[in-house]
Amino acid sequence: MGSVVSYIVTIAFTYILTQIGQSLIWVNKKPDGTPKSPWAPSPHGLPWITNGYEIFNQDTYHALTRWSKEVGDFFSVKIGRKQITVLNNVKLVHECLIEKEQFNSSKTPSDTQEKMVTDHCKTVFTASFSTYWARLRRAIYIVVGPLYFAQFMDHFKSQAKKLSFGIGESLREDKTLSAKQLRQLVEMVAMDTALTMVLGDTDKVPRDPESMLMIIQKGRELEVKQTGKYNRIGQFFPSFNSFLDVAHLFTMDSSMMKARNSILEIFLPWFDPTFENREQFKHSDEKIQAIAKSLLYIEPSKNDPEPVQLTKDEVLVNLVHITFHAYTYLTSTIFTLVQRLATEPELQQELLQELETEDQSLALAFVRESLRVDTPQRLLAYSPRADYELVVDEKPYRIDEASEIVVNVDALHNNNEYYPNAETFDPKRYLKSEKKMTTLLEFGQTGRKIVKDNLAFGAGRRACLGSKASEALLVTVLYQLVKGYQLKGGNVKEKIEVATNVWSWTGRTETKGTVIEFIKR
Ligand code: HEM
Secondary structure, X not given: OHHHHHHHHHHHHHHHHHHHHHHHHHOOEOOOOOEOOOOOOOOOOOOOOOEOHHHHHHHOHHHHHHHHHHHOOEEEEEEOOEEEEEEOOHHHHHHHHHHOHHHHOEOOOOOHHHHHHOOOOOOOOOOOOOHXXXXXXXXXXXXXXXXXXXXXXXXXXXXXXXXXXXXXXXXXXXXXXXXXHHHHHHHHHHHHHHHHHHHOOOOOOOOOHHHHHHHHHHHHHHHHHHHOHHHHHHHHOHHHHHHHHHHHHHOOOOHHHHHHHHHHHHHHHHHHHHHHOHHHHOOOHHHHHOHHHHHHOOOOEXXXXXXXXXXXXXHHHHXXXXXXXXXXXXXXXXXXXXXXXXXXXHHHHHHHHHHOOOOOHHHHHHHHXXXXXXXXXXXXXXXXXXXXXXXXXXXXXXEOOOOEEEEEHHHHHOOOOOOOOOOOOOHHHHOOOHHHEEOHHHOOOOOOOEEOOOOOOOOHHHOOOOHHHHHHHHHHHHHHHHHHEEEEEOOOOOEEEEOOEOOEOOOEEEEOOOOEEEEEO
């Protein structure tokens, strides 16, 4: 018996040593045995084991922007064990996400929670660059994409009216609304809108406010769990994440699973009628009325003539993730927009005048500028699909499949070269002749100097599919509020940094906000 144990121990020991040896020997080598190129330059003086972890955990994207000023637009840093290459100018972003999109458009999960709530990366946000992911995108596009979102305009208008009415009803004697009250109203409008785009109209299964509040609450619980101290360490130290998995197993802690299942339980009765009737709208126009319907029958395409259809579970997990994404960012951007509007009395007057015309350019410019200055997601992370070399200023740099490429949107949106006086909120910067305009990622490629867009909705192949729909909703809300009220007060300066962003490690930025006085017109 003793010799069997010692035999097994010897084999295990040899196996571990071989693995460690191989990783040590091969980690810096290409398959042909020659050394890999160096990583992009890194900030100096970071601690040995934790590297940039403490600084990033405390300062989030600010740390990356600071390092970009110290080290340069192209740098690499290890946050814990996570090696990231950070892009801080548009030329680099264009090269990585447009020219080399095939190389750099994949995704890696942050931790066990992200894997669990996405059913091992089955959702459009987390799936690797694959035919499966392309099918999801196709199906979502034909519901909320630029050519299709107009079908929700009536809903957007009624939600904007609901918000305006809710504000009126909630006003205190002094005609003010606290940031908390405003946020609660905005949350309900955002959740209702997200669910309408995702699940369809409410005729068949009414969506009661209690259930919507419950989803909001459950989402918050998941976020608190994911941003917790130990889970956060696990996002940057994979071995600690594995230790947490074992610890949860031993303590039989299934709280994460329970939270996930309780959300699915709310969604199921809403989704089931659609699922039961799926044959009816397979080939009809009805399928473009909701993401749930569209995902149930993926249309063939040129590159995917016989698509494998999704299972019910795959559809469901996507519906939940898209709802949380849309709800979170719509809440964040509507709330910021209202706070910003209150700080801009002159623009309120001009928007009121614009309302009497057919032209919506100032309102759209206001929305875009709000998204640029107060971007909710300031870091975008992508996984390369293989080890390769990225040539920058004629020097080759190392990019590994196991590393991540991060676009520092904060640095780009605050760069005076792309947006003169970048720190100033100035919607009128976009109201120039189209001939002078360029997209941010094409800046520097033509003589055009005025940037007309931003990266609040991401970039390249993984860019947001709901961007145009969201902008349209924001414009509708803006007009409705200007029409109904004169706003005073507001504050967009103070921010709340949330460590994760449904459900990735890169984090999101909320506006704290303050009391707003709403004077009825
Ligand atoms: C103002 C509101 C919104 C903002 C600021 C926003 C922002 C973003 C960002 C930054 C990304 C890229 C994420 C990444 O690569 O890490 C993204 C992706 C995406 N968003 Fe949104 N989003 C908004 C609303 C919506 C809505 C309403 C929908 C749909 C109903 C939606 C659906 C998607 C989808 C499907 C993706 C693509 C995921 C992929 O292919 O990887 N978004 N969004």
